Every structure is written in structure tokens, then in C-alpha cells.
Amino acid sequence: MNDNQLDxxxxxxxxxGHGTREKLMKIDALRHRTWLVVAERLNVLTxxxxxxxxxxxxRLAN
Numbered sequence: 001m002n003d004n005q006l007d008x009x010x011x012x013x014x015x016x017g018h019g020t021r022e023k024l025m026k027i028d029a030l031r032h033r034t035w036l037v038v039a040e041r042l043n044v045l046t047x048x049x050x051x052x053x054x055x056x057x058x059r060l061a062n
Contacts, residue, residue, distance in 0.1 A: 006033065006041050011050065011060070019057035 009029050018024050025031055030038055042058060045051045051058045 003041065003044075006037070007045060007050075010038065010041055010045065014051065014058055014060060019059055021057065023057075 009027075010024070013024055013027050013030065018027060021035070024038060025035065042051065042053070046053045046058070049061050052061050
């Protein structure tokens with residue numbers, strides 16, 4: 001799976017209301033990746049202004 005596919009899975013999960021680390025890691029497609037890889041992609045998506053990061057988790061920027 002490339003980064004773009006992972007980004008799409010992360011965005012879809014957050015769109016569906018899974019905006020915390022615990023909820024993201026319960027999704028099979030994401031759980032097979034290490035948290036380090038998922039966290040890296042979350043940081044990239046936040047820098048691209050696709051996500052907003054907070055202490056409670058993430059939400060879509062739009």
C-alpha cells in the first residue's frame with residue numbers, strides 16, 4: 001500500500017467518526033500498519049491542512 005492509499009484510508013476513517021488513536025487502531029486496515037507509520041501520515045495530512053489536530057484527536061479541516 002502506498003502513502004496515498006493509506007492517506008485515503010485515514011481520511012475515510014476520520015470522516016466516519018474515528019478521530020482518536022484508539023478508534024483508528026481498531027480499524028483492521030490501519031491496525032496492520034504500525035502506529036509510527038499511521039502517525040507519520042497523520043502529521044503529513046495535518047501539514048497539508050487536510051486534518052486539524054487537537055489533544056482529543058483529529059478532524060477533517062473542511
